[in-house]
Amino acid sequence: MRMYDIIAKKRDGRELTKEEIDFFIKGYVSGSIPDYQVSALLMAIYIKGLNKRETADLTISMANSGDMVDLSAIPGIKVDKHSTGGVGDTTTLITAPLVAACGVPVVKMSGRGLGHTGGTIDKLEAIPGFNVNLSIDHFTSIVNRIGLAVMSQTQNLVPADKLLYALRDVTATVESMPLIASSIMSKKIAAGADAIVLDVKAGSGAFMQNIDDAFMLAKEMVDIGNSVGRKTTAIVTDMNQPLGLAVGNALEVREAVDVLKGRVTGRLRDVSVLLAAYMLYTAGKCGTVDEARRLAENALISGQGARKLKEMIRAQGGDERIVEDTSLLPQPRKIIPFKADREGYISTIKTQEIGISAQLLGAGRTTKEDSIDPAVGIVMNKQLGDYVNKGDTIAEFYVNEEGRLAEALDIFHGAVSITSEKPERKPLVYGVVTSDKIERWQ
Known part of the structure; x- marks a missing residue:
């Protein structure tokens, strides 16, 4: 098998086999296939696209390029949540405790922020003493004990994505739907969760500024997740203004605490409760989304979510007192x-x-x-x-x-x-994408 032939095949718009995709990913990660040939293939994919089967095969090949996290030691269906990036988007610090408080284990591997979007790991590190650098065994033991943990991605999680993204960034091939979808989903699959809820942002602060494009990306990722046995749902939400009022790490932690303590309402609270509901529903905890929403609301109103956040902070070495006194944050x-x-x-x-x-x-x-x-x-x-x-x-x-x-x-x-004129009100949620339908709410 030659990389030259794979490039020519996709250049001509023909379908790549699983074996050809595996050959390309393994060769690039090992260093036997040079950047210039991978650049040519990326451009061919950018122009000619990939079908659903090719995209799924690419995602799995990328996921298998490094560590595949085994979470079988955690009983039950484990759920993960991922946002495609935004500003003032602190939902993980709210949804994860709410879902765990309702009895569904939350397993979250997160990245750091780069550019205008914030990273969950940076926010958690604003909490004095909070440790995000956990071994898989330690991570698993915390989830088994309290129902959730959030850790930084391991160095060898999907190395193919790190290499490909760096190359896409300098070869004008970032804005390719199948390449974006496989990049995101390869990390989610490698991280080991059984159920995945995606928060796909649309608007001026999102990667997908066009709503139709956001739905296309959501559908692409949901199809990938479900095709490999991970029950996957996507919510398309608005990012034409910061989701919360706070933009900055300790400030966003403070706002998340305020939401969980019932002191703050508004967009951040509403999206967080909705995502928590879909996490519970997708994990099979509830038979309907309405039932799941009531469960999530109750966990928030009763204070169970705030108590679960305190448990997580304590378990990961942080100063749990910040939940009662946010002035202890930087x-x-x-x-x-x-x-x-x-x-x-x-x-x-x-x-x-x-x-x-x-x-x-x-x-x-x-x-x-x-x-x-x-x-x-x-x-x-x-x-x-x-x-x-x-x-x-x-x-x-x-x-x-x-x-x-x-x-x-x-x-x-x-x-x-x-x-002088009041603008038209934008919806907070545009719709939901599941394995069998695209449901537009607005």
Whole structure:
């Protein structure tokens, strides 16, 4: 078998066999197939596409390129949740405790943030002492004891994806639906969960800004998951403004605690409860989504979710007192208000730019080697459609180092539009994708 022939076959729009896909992935990971040939194949895939069978085979081959986590020592159906990335998206810190409190084990391997989107691992590391670097045995023992754990991805989890993504990033082949789907799902499959719920974002702060594209990606990933025996559901949600009010690691932990303690309502709470409901339903805990939603709501209202978060923090070495006193989280040196320069309605929030502003303050990375300041970020005081008077505080900037503050403020200013007309209200959830249907709610 020759890589040349595989490239030519896909260039001509023909279907690749499982053996050809395995040959390409194994050869690239081992170093026997050079970057320039893989680049050519990626471009051929970008232009000609992959069918559902090819995409599933690529996903499995990538998943098998490194560690395949065995969670059989954990009884019952294990559930995982994945977001395609956004700003102010702190749902894992809310959904995981709620679902575990309802008796379904939650197994979560997460990554770090890069660019304008935050990473769950960075948020958890804002909790003093919290350890995300667990062995699989330690991870398993924690889940067996308390029902959930969140750990950083192992170094050898899907090495093919790390190599392919770096190459896609420099060869203009990132925006390929089958390549995106196989990248995400290979990691979810390798991580060992039995059931997977995907939160696919659509809007100005999401990778998929077009709603139709978000549904296409959701369907692609759901088909992959179900084709390999992982019961998979996707929810398509809005990211045309930050999901929560907080953007920044300790700030987002504080907001998640506030939601679990019943102090905060709104978009973040609503999406978190919905995702928790679908996690319970997909894992077979409940016969209907409505029943699962009632169960998740009860876990939140009763305080069981907050208590389960405290258990997880304690089990992973963190300071559990932050659940009762969020002032124990890292604090900034100063808080600077961003005020409205006119009156009117907030008609646009360019969510990606909000994330970039927080990144410039130190809340995110430009490269994977950058360090993060857990205390800094932005807290939104206003949302889309809110009316503001001149001088009202739209947001607060939590700041330690002021070197790039002016740039962050300038980007934020360009990201928020104030007009005389109230904008049309955007839905929070666009729909749900399951193995047998695409259900659009809006």
